[in-house]
Amino acid sequence: MVSGIVTTILLLLFVGGWIWAWSPRRKRDFDEAARLPLDEGEDRR
Template sequence: MDQGIIGSIFTVIVFVSFVGAIIWAFSSRNKKSFDEAANLPFADEEKPQSIKKDQES
């Protein structure tokens, strides 16, 4: 095998892996865990006070 064939095979393997990762990421069974992970930065934030309490002060 020459270098051109090896490069072509490697390109096909990387492309198939990329398509597999895209399908895995957008599959519906992973949506819940991705949504939970997306909301992690907001887990430690304090709740804002109500607007009425701020206006009365």
């Protein structure tokens, strides 16, 4: 019984995270994060 409840909660958390990550509002933030390694900003040594 408890394992079924835990599984359901984890499934809902996973689906919620998936919806959050694929939300159109997050696209700009993820695009900026994807470009970070390519930026020629200040030297990080």
